[in-house]
Amino acid sequence: MHMFQLINAKYSKQLLCLMALIVSSFSSIIAAEKLKPLGKNDGYLLFSVKTQSQIEHIKIRGKKWLNYELKDITDDARYFMTKTQAGDYYFSDIETGLGEIELDSEVDWSFTVEANAISYIGELKITEYTYSVFSYKELIELENKSSFAIEHIQQNYPKLFNSLKIKYTGPGDDPFIEFYMNINND
Amino acid sequence: MINAIKIYITILATFITLSSQANSLISVKELISYSNISNVQINPKGSLFTMYGYSDDNLKIVLGDIENKNIIDVFSSKKNENIYAHNLKWLDNNSFYYETYNQKNTNKKHHAWIVNISNTNEQLTLKKSRVNAYGFIIDALKDVDNTLIYGAYVGKKHKLKLYKTNINSLLKNNFKNQIQLTSKLKEAKWYGTDSEHNIRFSSIYDEEEHIVSHWYLDKDDEWQKYYEYNPSNLDFKPIGFLANGQLAVITNIESDLAALYEFDVKNKTLGKLLYSHQQYDLTNAEYNPKDLTIKSITYKNAGEEHTEYFNTNDENLYQLVKDAFDDQQIIEVSQNSNNTMKILFVFSSNTPGKYYYFNSITKKALFLGAKKEFSENYLFPKMKNITIKSNEGHQIEAYLTQASKDTTNNVLLVMPHGGPIGVRDDKRFDSEVQYLVSRGYSVLQVNFRGSEGYGKKYKNSGRGQFGQRIEQDISTIVSYVNKNFNYEQFCSIGASYGGYSAVMLAMKHPDLYKCVVARFGVFDLPLIFNDRNTKLKPSLIELWENVVGKNDGSLKTFSPVYFAEKLTSPILITAGKKDTRASFEHSNRMRMALEQQQVDVEHVYYPRSAHGHNWLINAQHELAYIDNFIRRKLKLGAPKGDNSKNILIEEYKLLAWGFKKSHIAENRPELLKWYEKLADDLINE
Numbered sequence: 020m021h022m023f024q025l026i027n028a029k030y031s032k033q034l035l036c037l038m039a040l041i042v043s044s045f046s047s048i049i050a051a052e053k054l055k056p057l058g059k060n061d062g063y064l065l066f067s068v069k070t071q072s073q074i075e076h077i078k079i080r081g082k083k084w085l086n087y088e089l090k091d092i093t094d095d096a097r098y099f100m101t102k103t104q105a106g107d108y109y110f111s112d113i114e115t116g117l118g119e120i121e122l123d124s125e126v127d128w129s130f131t132v133e134a135n136a137i138s139y140i141g142e143l144k145i146t147e148y149t150y151s152v153f154s155y156k157e158l159i160e161l162e163n164k165s166s167f168a169i170e171h172i173q174q175n176y177p178k179l180f181n182s183l184k185i186k187y188t189g190p191g192d193d194p195f196i197e198f199y200m201n202i203n204n205d
Numbered sequence: 206m207i208n209a210i211k212i213y214i215t216i217l218a219t220f221i222t223l224s225s226q227a228n229s230l231i232s233v234k235e236l237i238s239y240s241n242i243s244n245v246q247i248n249p250k251g252s253l254f255t256m257y258g259y260s261d262d263n264l265k266i267v268l269g270d271i272e273n274k275n276i277i278d279v280f281s282s283k284k285n286e287n288i289y290a291h292n293l294k295w296l297d298n299n300s301f302y303y304e305t306y307n308q309k310n311t312n313k314k315h316h317a318w319i320v321n322i323s324n325t326n327e328q329l330t331l332k333k334s335r336v337n338a339y340g341f342i343i344d345a346l347k348d349v350d351n352t353l354i355y356g357a358y359v360g361k362k363h364k365l366k367l368y369k370t371n372i373n374s375l376l377k378n379n380f381k382n383q384i385q386l387t388s389k390l391k392e393a394k395w396y397g398t399d400s401e402h403n404i405r406f407s408s409i410y411d412e413e414e415h416i417v418s419h420w421y422l423d424k425d426d427e428w429q430k431y432y433e434y435n436p437s438n439l440d441f442k443p444i445g446f447l448a449n450g451q452l453a454v455i456t457n458i459e460s461d462l463a464a465l466y467e468f469d470v471k472n473k474t475l476g477k478l479l480y481s482h483q484q485y486d487l488t489n490a491e492y493n494p495k496d497l498t499i500k501s502i503t504y505k506n507a508g509e510e511h512t513e514y515f516n517t518n519d520e521n522l523y524q525l526v527k528d529a530f531d532d533q534q535i536i537e538v539s540q541n542s543n544n545t546m547k548i549l550f551v552f553s554s555n556t557p558g559k560y561y562y563f564n565s566i567t568k569k570a571l572f573l574g575a576k577k578e579f580s581e582n583y584l585f586p587k588m589k590n591i592t593i594k595s596n597e598g599h600q601i602e603a604y605l606t607q608a609s610k611d612t613t614n615n616v617l618l619v620m621p622h623g624g625p626i627g628v629r630d631d632k633r634f635d636s637e638v639q640y641l642v643s644r645g646y647s648v649l650q651v652n653f654r655g656s657e658g659y660g661k662k663y664k665n666s667g668r669g670q671f672g673q674r675i676e677q678d679i680s681t682i683v684s685y686v687n688k689n690f691n692y693e694q695f696c697s698i699g700a701s702y703g704g705y706s707a708v709m710l711a712m713k714h715p716d717l718y719k720c721v722v723a724r725f726g727v728f729d730l731p732l733i734f735n736d737r738n739t740k741l742k743p744s745l746i747e748l749w750e751n752v753v754g755k756n757d758g759s760l761k762t763f764s765p766v767y768f769a770e771k772l773t774s775p776i777l778i779t780a781g782k783k784d785t786r787a788s789f790e791h792s793n794r795m796r797m798a799l800e801q802q803q804v805d806v807e808h809v810y811y812p813r814s815a816h817g818h819n820w821l822i823n824a825q826h827e828l829a830y831i832d833n834f835i836r837r838k839l840k841l842g843a844p845k846g847d848n849s850k851n852i853l854i855e856e857y858k859l860l861a862w863g864f865k866k867s868h869i870a871e872n873r874p875e876l877l878k879w880y881e882k883l884a885d886d887l888i889n890e
Contacts, residue, residue, distance in 0.1 A: 127738050141738070161738040166793040191735025195794060198767060202801055 055102045062105045062132040063179070065168060066189075067098045070145035072157070073116035077143065082106025082132070098171050105134035113145070113159065120145075120159060127190040128161065137179060139168040139196065140189035161189055165196045230846030232855055233825045235579050236640050238262070242574040245560045246539040247271075248295045249347040251546030253322065253329075254539075254562065255279070255301055256573070257290045262821070264288050266303065268320070271562060271571070273327050279320055280305070280333070292317075294342060297350045299323070300372060302342060308819070319372055337378035343367065344398040348542050354386070354398065365389065367396070367404065390420055390428045399446060400494035406443060415748055419443055421452070421470050431470040434458070437627075437751055439661075443468075444499065445492035451476055453499055455487050461660040463487050465502055486658050491537075505658050507590050508554075508604060508632035510534040522565060529570070534633075548573075554588035554606070554632040555639075556580055585639050588632045588650075595681050599663065603651040603682040604632055605690075606642050612845045614645035616835070617692040619683055619710060619718075622650065623701030625667050625675055626752050629656040637828060644832050644844040649686060653678035669754030671702075671730060672709040672763035679710060683717075694839055696774075698722035698831070701787055701816065704778075705765070708795070712771040720838045721776040722831050725816055727787045728795040729767075730760035736788040766791075769798035775805035775838040779827050781814030782871075807834060810871040826863040826870055829856040850887060857884035 057063070068074065068087075079085040082104045109129040113120045122128055130140040141161040165187050173180045185200055187193045239259035247254045257266040263286070266279040282288040286309065293303040299322045307314045317336035322329055340357035351371045357380055359366050367386040374380050390396075390407045397406035407420045407428065418433035419441065431452075434441050440463045444453040451467035456475070464481035468474070480487070482504050489503040491512075501514045512535075514520040526535055530551045538560075539548040545565050552558030557577040561570040575581055588604040595601055608614070618641055622630050630650040638648045652659070653675045655667015667675055686692070697707035697718050704726020711718035727733055734749055734756050735741055750756060761767050776799065780792035792808070799806040809830055811823050818824040833856070835841070843849055861880035863869035 123739075125742060127741050144737075158739075162788070162790075163732070163736050164790050164793075166790060166797050169797070190738035191741055193732065193735060194761070195729065195732070195766065199797065199801065 057102060057135060060105050060134050061102050062134050063100050063137045063183070064103050064108075064132045065098065065100045065137055065139045065172070067142040067164070067168075067171075068145075069097075069142055071147065072145050074145075075114040075116065077113050078111045079108050080111045081108030083108075098168075098175075100137070100176070103132055105132050107131055110143070110161070113143075115145070120157060122159060126160075129190065131188040133184070133186055133188060136184040136186055137172060137176075138186055138188040139165060140187075142167075163187065163189060163191070163193055165193060166199075169196060169199060229583075229848040230844060230852045231579060231583050231640075231643055232852050233640060233829050233859070234855070236636050236643075237821055237825045237828060238577065238579075239821065240557075240576050241578045242560060242576055244290075244293055244538075245548045245550075245573060246293060246295060246301075247541055247546060247548055247562070248298050248301070249542040250298045251541030252298070254548065254573070255293055255295070255303075256560070257293065257303075258574075264290055264305075266290055266293070268322065268329060268331065269573070270324075270327075270329055275327075275329055277329055277331065279331060280318075285309075292342075294345050295347055296342075296345045296353055296372065297347055300351075302336070302345070317375075319376060321372075334376050336375045338375045338380075339363070339378075340365075340375075343396045343404065344402050346402055354402070354404065356396065365394075388422050388426060388428075393420070397443075400497060405446075413742075413744055415744060417441075429470065431473050432468070437748065440486070442489075444490045445494065446497060447499075448497040453479065453490065453492065455490055455502075457486070457661050461662050463660075465490055465499065484659070486660060488658075505629075505631060507592070507602060508588070508630065508652075510536055510631075512537075525568070526563070526570075550576075552576070552634060554604070554634060555585040557634045557636075585634070586642060590632075591682060591685065593682055593685050595678060599654065599666075600659075601651060601653065601678050601682055602659075603649060604630060605647065605649050605686065606638055607647045607690075608642050608645050612643070612645045613647065614841050614845075615691065615693040616646050616839060616841070617686065617690070617695050618646045618648045618835075619679065619695060619697045619707075620648050620650050621653070621675075621679055621697070621699040621703040621706035621710070622656070623699070623703050625653070625655040625671070625702040625706070626664060627655075627657045628702075629658050640828050641832070643846070645841070646835070647690075647692065649682065651679045651682045668751060671705065671753060671760075672765075676706060676709050676713060679706065680714065687717075694719045696720040696722065696835060696839070698724070699726070700724035701726060704728075704787070708765045708772065708776070709763075711774050711776075712765060712768070715771070715773045718774055720774050720835055721772070722779070722834065723776060723792075723795070724779045724827070725781060725784055725787050726778070726791060726795070728765050728791045730754075730764045731756060732788065732791060732794070736790055737785075766794045766798045769795070769804060770802040772799065772802075772804050775834075776807070777831065777834045778806065778808040779830070780808070780810050781816060781818070782810055782812045783815040786816035805838075809873075811869070812871055813868055820868075822859075822863070822869055826859055829860055832856070833860065850890075854884050854887050857881075857887065 077087040110122060112122060132138045142164045144160050144162050146158045172185060185196050187196045239262060242256050242258040245254055245256040252271055254269045263284055264282040267276050268279050269276045289306045291304055293301060295301045300319055302319050304315060304317045319334050319336055321332045338357050340355055342353055343356055344354040346352045353370065355370050355375060356365055356367050359380060367389055368380050369384040369386060370380060374383050386404060388404045393407040393409050395408055396404050399405035405422050409418050415435055416433050417436050418430050420428045420430050423429050432441060440457050442455040444455065447453055452470050454466055454468045455463050456466055457463040459475050462481055463486035465479040465487060467476035467479060469476050480502050485504045485506065487502050487504050491500040493500045499515060501512050503512045512523060514523055533551050533553040536550045537547050538550045547563045549561045549563050550558055551561060557580050559575045560573040562573055563570045586606055586609060588606045591603040591605055593601050622628055629652050641648055654663055655675055695717050697710045699707040704723035705728060707721050707723050711721045730753055733753055734746055754760060778792050778796050780789050782789050796806055796808045814823050843853060857880045861877050861884060864873040864877040
């Protein structure tokens with residue numbers, strides 16, 4: 020029994036048209052060395068993905084629609100940082116090689132991107148669990164790994180690390196990044 | 206009447222070899238190892254037994270014949286195959302069932318097997334067949350050949366159906382023409398039978414609400430819910446229906462201590478108290494399905510397993526056995542149908558345990574084998590009881606395992622257990638404790654408030670006391686030990702909550718604790734609630750608040766990540782990168798915060814470990830590193846004992862290798878070189 024929900028054929032054509040319209044407004048996640056400078060109402064969104072599944076795309080909706088594509092992801096978490104408009108966002112759905120995964124509607128998938136800051140929102144983990152001879156399910160969660168995000172920014176974006184505010188803006192409250200950065204900057 | 210037990214020392218299990226080693230320092234690889242024997246069970250007649258265990262880390266399952274003393278192999282895994290066995294049970298006198306699980310296989314394959322035994326001319330022959338059905342045994346109906354009650358997942362949708370069936374149906378996964386029992390309860394995954402082997406009991410665990418509900422099947426074949434509760438707060442363990450129609454249960458729903466009561470399932474009310482201990486929770490009761498009575502109750506008496514029988518003859522026999530085994534702890538792990546032949550597991554705080562076949566008619570006990578073969582070659586110290594009354598008036602039990610006078614380095618390791626709610630330390634052989642003691646440390650373990658076994662009030666008084674009254678209890682015992690024993694240095698060491706507590710103890714008492722080892726710990730209490738978005742559901746928040754306390758901002762005050770500067774002693778942090786119980790993020794935050802405050806901190810991360818190690822080599826590596834860390838920081842010499850130099854060389858090589866191989870510890874080239882050099886220097890000495 021999979022937890023996947025395969026897109027119903029009746030809706031697939033409509034979805035494809037919608038996706039075609041949206042494609043033009045999507046922005047892909049940009050490699051670290053190609054980060055664009057921030058505009059007045061922009062911020063950097065930072066998250067990582069950890070999975071052994073083949074990811075086709077990850078859709079984020081909100082102030083702007085974002086589409087993340089990654090093929091053949093390794094077991095190591097991949098960090099991605101992108102410039103986007105400040106505002107509220109949420110993960111809407113994920114597609115793997117086996118189809119669309121519907122995210123649990125009882126779980127909080129929302130986050131905020133703050134202006135002139137790096138907004139770290141967590142690590143998207145997609146894990147397969149085999150719990151019987153013929154059954155497995157996928158567990159999808161957004162894990163808070165703020166300490167690792169700090170280390171990543173410090174190593175890969177040293178200028179930003181020293182100049183921009185860094186905050187955790189994923190689900191739930193967490194003061195650790197601000198606490199650590201305040202002491203760091205003292 | 207025979208008033209003594211005769212113990213026959215006859216080695217039956219062929220894969221036990223007795224070593225001729227003298228009393229040497231035990232190596233970490235020998236001590237941290239799989240059991241050589243476990244799960245010994247006898248058939249309904251009491252003539253045959255099965256056991257499984259590990260020889261050179263490879264799983265073996267064997268079948269033994271008591272009368273002819275023959276042992277034959279049922280299954281042997283290949284080297285490094287990493288297969289586990291579980292759920293072994295006899296189906297009748299000549300067949301048994303077991304399951305295997307392959308940890309290394311990426312699909313993590315589960316298989317089930319049935320073994321049929323023939324006995325021709327005193328020779329046992331086996332036929333092993335794979336079970337193609339998927340499901341679970343509800344009642345093996347051991348006294349009836351080739352009949353069992355089985356829950357099978359059948360059809361394309363894998364629906365659960367309950368059958369009274371035979372072995373062949375399981376092998377072929379074909380339940381046509383089998384008796385389908387209509388008594389299925391929706392969402393139930395566990396069923397129990399009554400004294401007549403009819404399905405009578407079930408229970409459902411609602412994961413969302415964290416509620417367990419218990420059900421019974423009434424005379425009209427209707428399932429009736431008779432009790433539901435939150436298992437975090439209450440205990441309720443159904444035992445069996447008594448002759449008067451009442452259900453015997455062990456519960457604390459209307460008392461402080463878990464005790465044996467009657468429960469009226471129709472009126473859903475608690476009835477007569479049948480047995481309560483003055484001081485301790487009952488942990489189990491043995492039911493006699495033949496006369497619908499309770500045969501015995503069990504509890505932990507000052508950390509030791511203790512059984513009391515209601516029948517005088519049974520009690521006398523138990524005392525005879527206890528006397529014969531020099532007051533060690535005894536658990537009856539298997540018995541034949543008429544309860545005359547038993548498998549006894551005999552153990553203590555300084556012995557991992559031994560299995561005996563006991564004939565209660567002749568009063569003869571036949572030694573089958575030792576759980577860990579090394580126990581035949583080493584003398585380990587016993588745990589001593591320490592019980593102190595706190596300033597608040599409650600008793601605190603603790604156990605002290607002291608290094609011998611010849612090997613002591615006069616260091617006391619204070620070792621808080623995990624939990625902290627509903628967990629406890631026992632007076633049982635603990636390999637990690639005995640490793641540290643063999644290296645010259647003494648180890649103190651405290652059942653602080655919140656621990657299991659001392660009643661609801663004691664358990665509940667630990668809720669929301671992270672870094673507060675729990676550590677007060679530990680410190681009460683430590684003060685006593687400090688006054689009455691001659692330890693020169695103290696360190697704190699613990700895992701999970703114990704890791705947190707080790708840090709907090711050292712922060713509260715910086716003059717006392719000279720080093721800290723914090724393993725798989727939590728260090729940022731608010732993070733417990735939101736380390737992942739799936740934990741933000743109200744039911745889970747409530748669950749965690751019941752342990753940690755209200756998540757209202759005050760928890761930061763007891764989170765060492767936010768006052769790392771208070772730690773003045775050197776600290777080692779170890780963690781499993783796959784840990785989701787005490788999220789790995791906790792350990793990394795603690796390390797970063799300590800480094801930021803320039804505290805002397807070391808860390809070792811284990812990439813394939815979670816909340817603890819699944820692989821022996823990782824557990825061995827961690828312990829060896831812990832010993833080395835403490836020795837360096839407290840400037841202790843090498844451990845004392847025979848073979849100490851060779852043991853150290855072996856452990857340095859293990860440490861070096863672990864930092865090279867990414868499946869053990871995180872690659873650390875500088876540590877690899879360091880330990881390689883230490884090994885080479887010792888070799889060349």
